[in-house]
Amino acid sequence: xxxxxxxxxxxxxxxxxxxxxxxxxxxxxxxxxxxxxxxxxxxxxxxxxxxxxxxxxxxxxxxxxxxxxxxxxxxxxxxxxxxxxxxxxxxxxxxxxxxxxxxxxxxxxxxxxxxxxxxxxxxxxxxxxxxxxxxxxxxxxxxxxxxxxxxxxxxxxxxxxxxxxxxxxxxxxxxxxxxxxxxxxxxxxxxxxxxxxxxxxxxxxxxxxxxxxxxxxxxxxxxxxxxxxxxxxxxxxxxxxxxxxxxxxxxxxxxxxxxxxxxxxxxxxxxxxxxxxxxxxxxxx
Numbered sequence: 001x002x003x004x005x006x007x008x009x010x011x012x013x014x015x016x017x018x019x020x021x022x023x024x025x026x027x028x029x030x031x032x033x034x035x036x037x038x039x040x041x042x043x044x045x046x047x048x049x050x051x052x053x054x055x056x057x058x059x060x061x062x063x064x065x066x067x068x069x070x071x072x073x074x075x076x077x078x079x080x081x082x083x084x085x086x087x088x089x090x091x092x093x094x095x096x097x098x099x100x101x102x103x104x105x106x107x108x109x110x111x112x113x114x115x116x117x118x119x120x121x122x123x124x125x126x127x128x129x130x131x132x133x134x135x136x137x138x139x140x141x142x143x144x145x146x147x148x149x150x151x152x153x154x155x156x157x158x159x160x161x162x163x164x165x166x167x168x169x170x171x172x173x174x175x176x177x178x179x180x181x182x183x184x185x186x187x188x189x190x191x192x193x194x195x196x197x198x199x200x201x202x203x204x205x206x207x208x209x210x211x212x213x214x215x216x217x218x219x220x221x222x223x224x225x226x227x228x229x230x231x232x233x234x235x236x237x238x239x240x241x242x243x244x245x246x247x248x249x250x251x252x253x254x255x256x257x258x259x260x261x262x263x264x265x266x267x268x269x270x271x272x273x274x275x276x277x278x279x280x281x282x283x284x285x
Contacts, residue, residue, distance in 0.1 A: 030096050031096075036088060037089040037091075037093025038089075038280035041273075042273040044066055048273075049271075051063070051072065052064040053266040053267070055262065057259075064249045066134070067134075070083065090132035094129040097121045097124045101119070101121040102118075104118065151242045165234050168239075171230060172227045173227065175227030176228060178227070179222070179224025182216050182223060183217050183224070186212065189209055192212070194279070195283060195284065197282070200282060208282070212275045215273070216275075218264070218267070218268020218269055226245065230243075
């Protein structure tokens with residue numbers, strides 16, 4: 001005599017939790033705040049690019065990184081309101097990525113690739129929670145207490161610990177890999193797969209392709225060089241060699257033809273910001 005199977009309470013609870021996560025992932029609220037997150041990222045990159053342009057022509061003492069962009073925003077009318085919107089956008093983007101890690105990427109049929117994509121989404125979600133936290137810290141402490149945004153002080157702390165030097169080197173190599181990945185994505189225009197291109201006009205499709213190409217390549221170059229400097233810090237056991245966006249861009253400016261190279265990178269970062277605005281409108285979520 002067969003006995004009807006009874007769902008285990010733990011499994012039923014997990015299934016119900018998964019269903020709730022999927023509903024949240026597909027909700028309008030998550031969609032709206034995630035798109036606000038893309039726009040927030042776009043604003044930050046546009047400002048970083050503008051600051052880098054000013055540095056190239058000797059017209060700015062501001063840092064060409066996220067902290068510098070936040071200070072630029074805070075100094076403007078309604079700056080605090082814009083910063084609050086940035087926090088909401090970054091938290092929304094992080095939530096979308098974390099929900100994607102939990103229940104997303106169903107378009108991928110290969111289970112191993114799907115798992116890898118979910119892990120990457122989870123890492124991105126955590127990173128953007130940290131970014132949101134840094135904006136909150138900026139709001140609550142003001143620019144005087146927000147730090148430089150450059151990695152040398154944090155690198156020094158890590159390298160003071162056993163195995164810290166190896167950890168710093170590994171992080172640097174990962175950042176180099178991320179930068180190379182961005183360059184490849186830009187060159188191959190793989191980023192177009194994530195857009196609802198059917199909703200775009202032909203002119204918008206053409207513009208988004210070129211803007212995305214240049215933007216991704218420029219961002220990848222800066223990321224890759226920043227990773228190289230972190231690896232150099234580990235190899236030479238000198239935390240001051242670790243550079244973020246600002247240090248990397250200023251190092252570019254110090255090279256032969258540095259002004260030209262910095263202008264090219266700066267324009268590319270502005271274009272990546274512009275592409276982020278396009279994603280805010282047309283990204284598949």
